Amino acid sequence: MIAALPTLSPEVLIAALSVFVLSIFLGFELISKVPPTLHTPLMSGANAISGITIVGALVAANVAMEGGRSSLAAGIGVLALALATINVVGGFLVTGRMLAMFKKKER
Amino acid sequence: MDSITHLADLGYLVAAALFILGIKGLGSPRTAVRGNQLGAAGMFLAVLITVVQMQAEAGDAGVQWGLVGLGLAAGGAVGLLMAKRVEMTGMPELVALLNGFGGAASSLVGLAELVRLAPEMAAADGGDPVPGYALWRAVFLVGVGASSLIGWTTLTGSVVAMLKLSGKWNDKLALPGGNAVKALLLAGAVVSAAMLLGDPASTTWLIALTATSCLLGVAFVAPIGGADMPVVISFLNSLSGVAASATGFVVGNNALIISGSLVGAAGLILTGIMCKAMNRPFKDVMFKAYGAAAGSGGTGEKRTARGYEADEAAMTFDGARLAIVVPGYGMAVSQAQHVVREIADELEANGTEVRYAIHPVAGRMPGHMNVLLAEANVPYDKLYELDDINSAFSECDVALVVGANDTVNPAAHTDPSGPLGGMPILDVEKARTTIIVKRSLSPGYAGVDNDLFYRSSTMMLFGDGKKKLTELLAALKEL
Numbered sequence: 001m002i003a004a005l006p007t008l009s010p011e012v013l014i015a016a017l018s019v020f021v022l023s024i025f026l027g028f029e030l031i032s033k034v035p036p037t038l039h040t041p042l043m044s045g046a047n048a049i050s051g052i053t054i055v056g057a058l059v060a061a062n063v064a065m066e067g068g069r070s071s072l073a074a075g076i077g078v079l080a081l082a083l084a085t086i087n088v089v090g091g092f093l094v095t096g097r098m099l100a101m102f103k104k105k106e107r
Numbered sequence: 108m109d110s111i112t113h114l115a116d117l118g119y120l121v122a123a124a125l126f127i128l129g130i131k132g133l134g135s136p137r138t139a140v141r142g143n144q145l146g147a148a149g150m151f152l153a154v155l156i157t158v159v160q161m162q163a164e165a166g167d168a169g170v171q172w173g174l175v176g177l178g179l180a181a182g183g184a185v186g187l188l189m190a191k192r193v194e195m196t197g198m199p200e201l202v203a204l205l206n207g208f209g210g211a212a213s214s215l216v217g218l219a220e221l222v223r224l225a226p227e228m229a230a231a232d233g234g235d236p237v238p239g240y241a242l243w244r245a246v247f248l249v250g251v252g253a254s255s256l257i258g259w260t261t262l263t264g265s266v267v268a269m270l271k272l273s274g275k276w277n278d279k280l281a282l283p284g285g286n287a288v289k290a291l292l293l294a295g296a297v298v299s300a301a302m303l304l305g306d307p308a309s310t311t312w313l314i315a316l317t318a319t320s321c322l323l324g325v326a327f328v329a330p331i332g333g334a335d336m337p338v339v340i341s342f343l344n345s346l347s348g349v350a351a352s353a354t355g356f357v358v359g360n361n362a363l364i365i366s367g368s369l370v371g372a373a374g375l376i377l378t379g380i381m382c383k384a385m386n387r388p389f390k391d392v393m394f395k396a397y398g399a400a401a402g403s404g405g406t407g408e409k410r411t412a413r414g415y416e417a418d419e420a421a422m423t424f425d426g427a428r429l430a431i432v433v434p435g436y437g438m439a440v441s442q443a444q445h446v447v448r449e450i451a452d453e454l455e456a457n458g459t460e461v462r463y464a465i466h467p468v469a470g471r472m473p474g475h476m477n478v479l480l481a482e483a484n485v486p487y488d489k490l491y492e493l494d495d496i497n498s499a500f501s502e503c504d505v506a507l508v509v510g511a512n513d514t515v516n517p518a519a520h521t522d523p524s525g526p527l528g529g530m531p532i533l534d535v536e537k538a539r540t541t542i543i544v545k546r547s548l549s550p551g552y553a554g555v556d557n558d559l560f561y562r563s564s565t566m567m568l569f570g571d572g573k574k575k576l577t578e579l580l581a582a583l584k585e586l
Contacts, residue, residue: 005224005227005228005231005240005243005244006243006247006359007237007238007239007240007242007243008239008242008243008246008359009239009242010242012359013242013246016355016356016359016361016364019361019364019365020352020355020356020364020368023352023364023365023368023369023372024368024371024372025372026127026368026369026372027130027368027369027370027371027372027373027376028372028375028376030127030130030131030134030369030372030373031130031131031133031134031373031376032376033134034134034376034377034380035135035136035492036465036467036473036474036477036490036492037136037474037477037481037487037490038133038134038135038136038139038474039377039380039467039472039473039474039477040198040202040472040473040474040475040477040478041133041139041143041474042130042133042134042373042377042474043202043340043341043344043374043377043472043473043474044201044202044205045129045130045133045142045143045146046130046133046344046348046369046370046373046374047202047205047206047209047344047347047370048146048147048150048205049126049129049130049146049149049150049348049366049369049370050209050344050347050348050350050351050366050367050370051150051209051212051351052122052126052150052153052351052362052363052366052367053209053212053213053216053350053351053354053363053367054150054153054154054212055119055153055154055157055358055360055362055363056213056216056220056354056355056357056358056360056363057178057212057215057216058154058157058158058161058175058178059157059161059358060215060216060219060220060223060358061171061174061175061178061219062161062170062171062174062175063171063174063219063223064171065171065174069222069223069225069226070223072222073219073220073222073223074171074174074219076215076218076219076222077174077178077215077216077219078174078177078178079178079215080178080211080212080215080216080218080219081175081178081179081182081212082177082178082179082181082182082185083182083208083209083211083212083215084182084208084209084212084216085178085179085181085182085183085186086182086183086185086186086189086205086208087182087186087205087208087209087212088150088182088186089182089183089186089187089190090185090186090187090189090190090201090205091186091190091205092143092146092147092150093186093187093190093191094189094190094193094198094201094205095133095143096140096143096144097190098195098198098478098481099139099140099143100140101195101478101481101482102136102139102477102481102487
């Protein structure tokens with residue numbers, strides 16, 4: 001029973017926290033100046049990237065339905081996967097559509 | 108099995124690098140298309156790695172391809188339809204909704220993991236724990252609490268924002284109690300999450316956490332009005348990233364932590380830009396509804412502004428060298444962007460230079476006007492930012508204001524202590540003639556009467572933006 005549960009070492013946690021904090025700083029540095037033309041595409045593109053939660057959703061949906069809690073978990077996982085996929089597919093496509101319009105300059 | 112995990116982690120690192128390059132690319136016009144493609148490539152890679160790893164590590168039960176396929180196919184089809192079908196005028200609603208879905212997905216992943224592991228955790232808590240279990244347990248449960256709180260708030264907040272944007276929200280639905288209720292809901296969610304830390308298998312606290320978080324999103328966005336929407340939408344965008352980051356701690360995946368933080372930071376930067384453009388501190392947007400602050404709402408005196416006909420307005424363009432179009436939310440509502448372009452074409456054919464002045468918070472989301480004008484084939488080099496165009500108004504013969512109000516209200520200069528005081532505005536009052544297309548004299552979102560409407564150099568064209576501009580176009584062609 002106990003062996004089935006994950007464990008975490010302080011080293012791994014500290015590494016994860018470092019990654020977390022440094023990524024926040026990186027995010028601020030990356031796009032300090034954005035022209036207004038790109039505000040909407042940046043937002044929808046960034047939103048599509050936040051759909052990375054799809055990776056967690058894939059794992060969450062991959063639970064054998066054996067009745068009771070496990071089938072509940074699987075059901076929630078599938079719903080999570082569907083929403084994350086909408087986020088990813090819809091987000092990147094609609095950003096691409098917008099950017100294609102911006103490309104047109106003088107007719 | 109270990110080496111598979113390590114390889115997968117390296118692959119996720121590549122995906123994260125692609126996201127970083129993608130977001131960087133999206134920050135500049137020349138590289139934006141490539142940036143979006145890099146982001147999509149990173150996402151494809153991340154999904155591929157996960158699926159391969161699932162297959163490689165599957166025990167006797169194998170991968171649940173039915174369930175996984177169902178989620179991917181259903182989500183993919185809906186996402187594709189939404190992206191293909193949406194009109195550019197519906198873009199703010201779509202962006203809001205996608206933010207919400209992202210937040211909900213992050214919450215649901217945490218929820219599914221908790222539901223799956225809670226029985227085993229309850230058993231382990233009673234027995235002799237293996238080393239490292241206690242730390243994992245704490246991080247896992249704090250992560251679940253954070254992703255639930257932020258994710259559900261993002262979902263319901265986004266749905267309310269979407270309903271408000273599409274005019275389907277009933278303003279009477281605002282929760283009573285204002286900020287005290289928000290604080291209470293937030294405290295309730297934090298307490299519920301803390302109780303789950305004590306008893307992960309408790310259904311009661313799980314439901315309490317979900318319910319308070321959902322209500323919190325409604326309580327936050329419901330009192331926030333139209334013109335503050337660009338701030339709200341970019342903030343929700345940021346939250347959807349933070350939720351993904353929290354979920355990264357739940358499932359122990361660095362790709363989620365990195366990309367979630369990047370998006371969180373990007374959203375916050377946009378939020379800051381929007382607040383600055385309105386000269387409104389972020390806390391005012393969140394905790395002080397404009398209407399309440401502007402209690403004065405019109406000084407009681409009734410002034411009348413003269414309405415003009417389209418052909419009178421058309422004459423002012425005769426011989427004009429420079430005309431500046433100032434679009435606002437009204438252009439989006441009446442979908443007048445195409446007529447605006449046709450008028451610009453007609454003016455340019457007559458030798459008038461046409462520029463567009465874009466206020467950063469014009470419309471209901473960051474960059475709203477840019478998207479609409481791009482849809483109408485206006486080249487983006489004719490769109491000018493506030494700082495770059497303001498000096499040109501004094502040389503401009505005609506300023507054509509289409510459905511904008513607060514962003515051109517001189518009260519920002521003349522009444523520094525008023526609700527609009529200090530907000531950077533487009534100085535259309537300096538133009539020789541200002542034509543304002545607007546449905547009525549009603550004050551803008553800030554509740555401040557606009558002095559510009561009553562000036563002698565102003566011509567008001569009362570009516571629906573598209574209808575009035577079509578008349579103006581016809582009159583210009585007859586000139």
